Amino acid sequence: MSAMTQIRETFRRDQVWSFLQPAQASVDVSKDILLYVEDLNVSFDGFKAINNLNLYINDGELRCLIGANGAGKTTLMDIITGKTEPDSGSVWFGQTHNLLEQDEAAIAHLGIGRKFQKPTVFEEHTVFTNLELSLKTNKAVLPTLFARLSTQQKARIQEVLDTIGLSEQQDQMAGSLSHGQKQWLEIGMLLASDSRLLLVDEPVAGMTAEETERTAELLTSLAGKHTVVVVEHDMAFVRSIARTVTVLHQGSVLAEGTMDEIQANPDVIEVYLGEDPEGEAA
Template sequence: MSEVLKPGQRYASEPGDAATAYGRHKPEGVDTSHGAILYLEDITVSFDGFRALNKLNLDISVGELRCIIGPNGAGKTTMMDVITGKTRPTTGGAWFGQTIDLTRMTEYDIAHAGIGRKFQRPTVFEQHTVFENLELAMKMNKRVKPTLFFRLSSEQKGKIDEILKLIRLNGQEHRPAGLLSHGQKQWLEIGMLLMQEPQLLLLDEPVAGMSDAETARTAELLNELRGLHSIVVVEHDMAFVEEIAQQGVVTVLHEGSVLAQGTMQQVQSDDRVIEVYLGR
C-alpha cells in the first residue's frame, strides 16, 4: 500500500501499467499522478443521530482490486452511496483522483466522470439481446438526432466482441437477456459497466445467488480485470474473497469505520475481526 497523504500531496507511489486485450489502463481526466484514484477522509454520515459512517478513512490505488468485508450494518452500502453521490456525507471529504471532489457532484456527473456501480441485483434490459444491452450501454452521444442515425463502427463492434469474450457471453450475443441465468445477467451488467469505460468499478455482492461454477468464473473475470480498472468489491462470500484478494488488501468495516486492514490471512487471524464478523 502506498502512504496516504492529504489531497494535493498524497499517494507517494506510482502504479504499474497493465495491458489488456482492449487497451492499457490510463485514467483519463482524473489526476492520479500520486498513485491513488479514490480517497475518503474522515467521512461521517449521520441519520437522525445514528452514525452509519464514523470518520471513515480509505484510499484505493490505481488498478487495485480492494475487497471490503464486514457485518451487516457496518456501513459498506453507505460508503458506496457516498462515493456515487447518492448520499451526502455529514462531514469529511471524498476525492476521485487528486482534484475531483465527489461531495460537490451529482450522481450523473460522478458516473460521467468515470465511476461505475453495480448493485447486488442485476439490472439489464431483459427484452433486448445481450449484444443490444452492450450496445445501449456504450459511451456515446445519447441525444435524439445522433441516436436516430447511429450506426456501429467496426471499432465499436470489435469492442463489444472483446467485452463478450471477457464476460464469458460470446456465442450468447443474440440471446434475450431475460433468458440468461442469474450469473450470466451479473456478467452482462459488469460488461455494460465496462462499455462505459469507467476508471473505478464498485461491485456490491457480485456473486450473491450464483452457483459454485458461476462464482468461480466470476472470480476469474475479476482477476482478469485486476490492474486494468480500479475495483472495489463488497462481498460476504469469504471463499470468493480469498480467490480474488490474493495478496491484495482487504478492508474490514465495523460500525462505520475501518476495524482492520491487510491481507486476507492477516484479517482472518485478527481477534477483533473474528469476534465481530468471522466467528471462531
C-alpha cells in the first residue's frame, strides 16, 4: 500500500479513529446487583424527602417504582443521576463506582441514562440525527471535527431504530412525531448512548392505548440486556410489565414484591392504591 493510499485510508469520511473513542466504563456486577442504595437520606427545608432508603436493583431486571406524589421517586432519580446531593447514605453502581463522588456527566458516561416524563428530543433534526448525536463518542472539539460515522455506528443506529419501531420515520423531523413516537425516540437515544441502566419516568403519560401497549412491549424487550427502572402511576400499565414492584412512601420503601403481592398489601392499599387497586392510584 502506497503512502498516499495509507493517508486516504486513515482519513476516510466513514472512519472514526479508535484513539478518539471514549473508553468503555467497566462495571463489576459479580454479585448480580447493578445498583445499591443504602441508608439514603435527604431533606429540603426540614422536609424529609428520602428517609433511610434501602434499594437494590439486580443487573438486567425490570423494576417498577410506584408511590404517591412526594413519596421520593423523583428525588431518588435525581440522586442517582448526580443532580441532587444526599445528606447521608451511599449509592453504588456495581461494586466499584461510588455515584456520590461523580458529577452528572461522569454518571452518564458510566452508563446511566434518564428519560423524563416530557420527551426531550431535538425536534429540528431527523430521527436518525437524534440517534447519531446520542452515540457515545468523544465530544471534544478535535474528535468532533474529524469523526465520521463508521459502518459499525450506522449499524448500531439501525439496530436501535428497529428496536424502537421508527425505521420508517428515520428521515422524519423529530418534531413531527406523535407523542408516543417521541417517547420511543428518547428511549432510543438512551440505547444509542449505551446506557446500561435506564431510568424511565412515567413513559405512558398522554399516550393512546395502542402506544401504551407498544411501550410495554418495548420496555419488556429491553430487560436482560439493560436494567430498566420505571416510575409510573398507571397501575394497569405497571401490571402489564411488572416483575418486581417497589412502593415508596414518605421517602422509604413501604413494600416490595410481585404486583399481586403489592395489590394485596393492606398498607399499600391504605396509603396509595385506595379502594380500587386495579385502577389508577388515588
